[in-house]
Amino acid sequence: MKVLIIGGVAAGPKTAARLRRLDPDAEITVIERQDLLSYAGCGMPYYIEDIIKDYDQLLGGATIRDAEYFETQKGFTVHDQTEALKINRDTKTVTVKDLRTGETRDLHYDKLVLATGSSPFVPRMEGTELNGVHRLYNPHHAEAIKTAINLGCRKVAVVGGGLIGMETCGAFISRGCNTTVLEMMPTLVPNLMDEEMAQLLENYLVSKGVKVIKGSPAAKILDDGKGNAAAVETADGRRVEADMVILAIGVRPNTELAVEAGLEIGPTRAIAVNEYLQTSDPDIYAGGDCVECTHIMTGEKVFAPLGSTANKHGRVIADNIMGKEMKFPGVSGTAVFKLLDWNCGTTGLTEKKARSLGYDVVTTITPRCDYSSYIPGAKHTIIKLIADRATCKVLGCQVVGEGDGVKRIDVVATAIKFGSNVKGIADLDLGYAPAYSTAIDAIQHSANVLRNKIQGIAHGVSPIELKAKLDSDEEFILLDVRGKDECDAGGLKDPRVKNIPVNELKLRYNELPLDKEIITYCVIGVRAYIAERVLRGLGYEKARYLDGSLTSWPYPEYLN
């Protein structure tokens, strides 16, 4: 059995290693056009940030992942700096070129694996060839960027406010760079988070000194007359000075070989594969960043390139090649990222996506400590939980904030996999000790609130809805139910604000008209919800409370 694998970074070596363990005799060859193998692509932002000091760490640390390592330790052959030029399906060969010697030759395969990865998208615009314009593809690029910072580069424009944009942006802030993020969509991380969560993230970036320019694509990179980048200009004419420009607009699957070989390409423009990760040619498998995945909740094809998925693919491909039938069920849309002190993540569907699919969506936003507040170091994580009203099925979850929300993303990702409803999460027997969670874990608190809403016990107003109301001249009462001192120290800035502390509500409710809408708020939403319940008990049927209250309020311009 001859297995040829094109791609030596993630899915490729994983496939090869698993194959070797399953079959001591198979002839396994990996080719890779770059000079670096199996590198830690996901570690590059951490290297730029100088959390990782040593370049070699990106290449395997003490044991560099070179051809010799794979030969002696893992038992398969790797040819680096060797490019696959063409797949010849009729002869079951791949024409490859040794990039050092220029020599070409044909390698035979019984089974071929495409693990060609993805590449950062470089938009067609003026100036992408200038000095100081970078994309972040492999450790060489990370090294170039880090060197530029070390040499004094201080004005950075990150083009693209997605996952990689956020991670690199964090690195630049941390390195003291004057940083601007440009995102063509109206919100940051547009595919990962809904507007209000993205806005909280943006506020955090702004608080760290980042400038955020949204709603118009970068249109050109201007030069300084000497071949160096000097500024980025958006299509609507905004201009950002920058001596370094990072193109982080997203990645595109490397499909040229597959296209040329006539393999089926999917609706996402990545290589189409079945659940065994076979392409339209049953002798050719594909995995990692070059293929599309099935979203387990929608059945839709999605392009979700992640190192974790690539590694799963490698195992599945090897098992199938060796006749151990194995399915890859798909992804749940999970993505997490660290942005300085914030832990951010998403899983499942965003509210926007769920609405577009026709779900009758119910959501809640709850800020909550990640562990018991009496243990020093406990921090808030702000959780948005999304469910379907009719079935109570959990649809998605997003987290932002200093607290450990990522742990809760894993819980929801697990629950989603099994089609859990909201009660399913509330019922979980999660690990509780004060150093790890609160007696009611943050995600279970979220689930409880969401159940209250579904059952008509709690009535929330989302920040987006309240913002629209504040912008209108609608009549309603915005009831700050905090103590007078808290209220005097600042809150929502609007003539419709009135302060009655929750514990005075039963004595002072007659200050409130019965027929007007009342929206209560406090710090995290607990008192606001209690106040809603008190008011409804007193006949105020239009009382609702502000989801997540001030802690989760995304629009600082409405605060005093």
Added chain:
Amino acid sequence: MKVLIIGGVAAGPKTAARLRRLDPDAEITVIERQDLLSYAGCGMPYYIEDIIKDYDQLLGGATIRDAEYFETQKGFTVHDQTEALKINRDTKTVTVKDLRTGETRDLHYDKLVLATGSSPFVPRMEGTELNGVHRLYNPHHAEAIKTAINLGCRKVAVVGGGLIGMETCGAFISRGCNTTVLEMMPTLVPNLMDEEMAQLLENYLVSKGVKVIKGSPAAKILDDGKGNAAAVETADGRRVEADMVILAIGVRPNTELAVEAGLEIGPTRAIAVNEYLQTSDPDIYAGGDCVECTHIMTGEKVFAPLGSTANKHGRVIADNIMGKEMKFPGVSGTAVFKLLDWNCGTTGLTEKKARSLGYDVVTTITPRCDYSSYIPGAKHTIIKLIADRATCKVLGCQVVGEGDGVKRIDVVATAIKFGSNVKGIADLDLGYAPAYSTAIDAIQHSANVLRNKIQGIAHGVSPIELKAKLDSDEEFILLDVRGKDECDAGGLKDPRVKNIPVNELKLRYNELPLDKEIITYCVIGVRAYIAERVLRGLGYEKARYLDGSLTSWPYPEYLN
């Protein structure tokens, strides 16, 4: 509607708060015999350790949870220092006594809630009344213990090596006390972890200077002739000097009132309740530490008193009282605890328990970094994963070590809730970024290894099995597949050890006899597994590898 709640710590106030939100008009009264309400019982070890500096933090911090707080903020009445003497089911009243005035009176109820909690078990033995003998029931006790340490108490004996024993033991070590733990069973945390995991925990304690005495119960506490504790003696005559003795033998449900009222008591000796948390009297509910729970995996009744469960109970009871039919499905046996720098936990069934239930158990032990090893601060967590061979269903998981294993316990607890098999865990789309996990998350690596075993690809030897073999004069080869330098620096100490580095195995395999059993080992088990595969490929059908290898090896006396 008059609801009377006996117990003002966890389940009681939670029930009352939820009731108030569901019904603004119900008459809700909580009685509590102690002078402290709603205190952070789980925080007490952290207070002793001085992680929590301020005593008031145990009582609610800035807002002390006293009767006034509940009245004004939560809208229900609490009478503290008021003891329930008797439930009169015929008249639907409870006779209560004001412990300040001695006055008794009868309080009427439509629905009664028993949230009477549990109390530390005080064994019948000589000396429990001596000065310096403590149990850890409420913050007063925590305060007394902390004061004793502050005043110079330095020799502590913790009687009981369960969850509370471990947590308090950690506190004492941290405070510089000379600490001994006494556990009557042959291993620490006997109901939570299997032998080898408990032994790893013990090794860690020993490395921190703790003395561990196992296998015989404490039989008496000796005095110094002045009424102070001076030593603890075990039934088999071992003696530990101690000027402070903590009784942490476990807690017992407070069922006196229920028993006297003729309510059904379950097989665990806690109050029996149905899934709506109703006792055998439909007008009397019970929740929190005084009731037994159903284990969702076995259907068995278990006594699993935890603050997290008590809070869930409170919600369920309130919903049912208010006619919102709500079930409490049970617990999964999850328990987590922090022991100095170690994060420990368990969920589901232990191997021992699973075997006793007749499962054909397959297990694996895998040490793995909690996040990418190239990010500073990544630490190993040692995971034991347990499954049923026939159905591949996940049965349980245990973690110990510095790494964040508790996060993985939550994932397994969630998966278990939905009856996941091992592949279900391997397939999860968990959040991956280098700061949060490895590309193959630690728990998914565990699941992959376990699948390999179930499929006959990997063949493990557990540390317990290998220990028995080392103690025998069986012939076999213990093959250290690490590099020669690593091997020379130390490993298993046995004449049957031979060193062939994994990468030399294909050249040197003829040094090994084909007919003998070969057990490979390395540092974490990865090279050992590869070596097993190589050897089997060469016809060594008796090759197996040591589960978890040296990193998870629990018996230091076999190491050199």
